[in-house]
Structures are given as C-alpha cells and as structure tokens.
Amino acid sequence: MSNSEIVKNKYKSLRFNSIASxxxxxxxxxxxxxxxxxxxxxxLVDNELGKREENKIRLNMRRAxxxxxxxxxxxxxxxxxxxxxxxxxxLLDFGFIDNRESVVFIGPPGDGKTHLAIAIARSCxxxxxxxxxxxxxxxxxxxxxxxxxxxxxxxxxxLTRIDFVILDELxxxxxxxSGGLCVPKIRFCNIGGEVHRESGVT
Numbered sequence: 001m002s003n004s005e006i007v008k009n010k011y012k013s014l015r016f017n018s019i020a021s022x023x024x025x026x027x028x029x030x031x032x033x034x035x036x037x038x039x040x041x042x043x044l045v046d047n048e049l050g051k052r053e054e055n056k057i058r059l060n061m062r063r064a065x066x067x068x069x070x071x072x073x074x075x076x077x078x079x080x081x082x083x084x085x086x087x088x089x090x091l092l093d094f095g096f097i098d099n100r101e102s103v104v105f106i107g108p109p110g111d112g113k114t115h116l117a118i119a120i121a122r123s124c125x126x127x128x129x130x131x132x133x134x135x136x137x138x139x140x141x142x143x144x145x146x147x148x149x150x151x152x153x154x155x156x157x158x159l160t161r162i163d164f165v166i167l168d169e170l171x172x173x174x175x176x177x178s179g180g181l182c183v184p185k186i187r188f189c190n191i192g193g194e195v196h197r198e199s200g201v202t
Contacts (some may be wrong), residue, residue, distance in 0.1 A: 018051030019044050060125045065133045070118040080112050088116060092123055097163055117166050129163035136170050 001009075004024060011020040019026070026047060030040045077085045096103055103120070105113035121131050146152055159165055 016048050018048045022047055057126055060130050064131050066118050070115045072119040075115055091120055094124055094127055097129060114168055121166055131164040132162055133166040135168050
C-alpha cells in the first residue's frame with residue numbers, strides 16, 4: 001500500500017471522507033501553487049466542510065418530500081401577472097422564517113402556487129434551514145392513521161423540530177373531523193395547546 005493510500009485510510013478512519021477522496025488533487029494543487037503548510041491545512045478543512053454542507057443540504061432536500069423539483073428561475077412571471085418577481089425575491093431574505101410568519105398563496109388551480117412554494121422552500125433549505133412539504137389531504141390521512149394506531153402527537157412533535165412547513169392544496173376541504181381539526185392547528189403553529197416557533201408556506 002502506498003503512502004498516499006495509508007494517509008487516505010487515516011482520514012477515512014476519522015470520517016474525513018471528502019479529504020480522503022480528494023487528497024491527491026489537493027496535494028497537487030498545493031504543490032503547483034507553492035502554498036504554505038498553514039494554507040494547505042486550511043484547504044483540507046475547507047474542502048471537508050464544503051462537502052459536508054453539500055451533503056447536509058442534499059439530505060434535507062430529500063427529507064423535505066418535494067413531489068417535484070421547482071426553481072424560481074423556471075417560473076414564468078409574464079404568464080402569472082398577479083404577483084411580481086420582486087415580491088417573491090423579497091421573500092428570499094427568509095425574514096418570514098426568522099419572524100415565524102406565514103406566507104399564503106391564494107388562487108385557482110394551475111396558477112403556480114405550488115411551484116412558487118417549492119422554489120422558495122428549496123432556497124430556504126440551501127440557506128441551512130430544514131422544512132417539510134405536505135399535501136394537506138395526505139397529511140390529514142396520516143394524522144388520522146396515527147390517531148387510530150394510538151400514536152397521536154408523533155407527527156406534530158416532528159413538525160415542531162423543523163423550521164418551516166409547506167401545506168399544499170389547503171383549500172381541499174372538508175376532511176374527517178379527527179384529521180381536519182389538526183390542519184388549522186398546524187397551519188397556525190398552535191400544536192397541542194402550545195405555540196411553537198414554526199413557519200409555513202401554504
């Protein structure tokens with residue numbers, strides 16, 4: 001086994017997997033640029049931290065449960081003139097999350113509400129927060145199933161641990177009483193009688 005492979009295995013044993021996988025390239029880059037030992041050490045750390053951040057964002061995107069991938073760049077503001085690009089871009093400072101405020105899109109089917117909600121949410125996740133997408137019908141069915149199984153409150157507890165929730169198709173009512181009563185409580189972040197610091201995009 002070469003010295004390079006020995007060093008890589010040591011990094012792997014410390015779970016510095018990104019450094020291990022990129023070590024040859026980083027060593028060559030350091031040699032070619034004649035950087036100092038301290039700069040090389042910083043390069044290794046920056047590489048590992050950057051890769052870990054990428055992995056965290058990728059995991060949070062998957063856990064968010066988006067039904068499709070949508071970005072703001074794909075939204076046609078010339079088609080949907082009831083809302084301006086500036087209004088949407090202003091949301092990207094994520095102040096509504098910091099202030100625990102809700103963002104509500106209202107309109108007929110097919111006007112881009114879900115597209116905008118997902119696009120904003122994906123930008124939020126890239127900034128480092130965690131969120132979850134739910135179709136309200138599916139959410140209520142899950143709440144009812146949870147109640148029938150005697151596990152009421154588990155999903156609500158999960159929702160208190162993330163930064164925002166998207167409730168899609170909120171207007172499709174009524175639901176059975178046991179599930180339907182949970183929707184406004186989650187929407188307004190008043191779960192189980194306690195007000196939790198949540199943000200929602202509906």
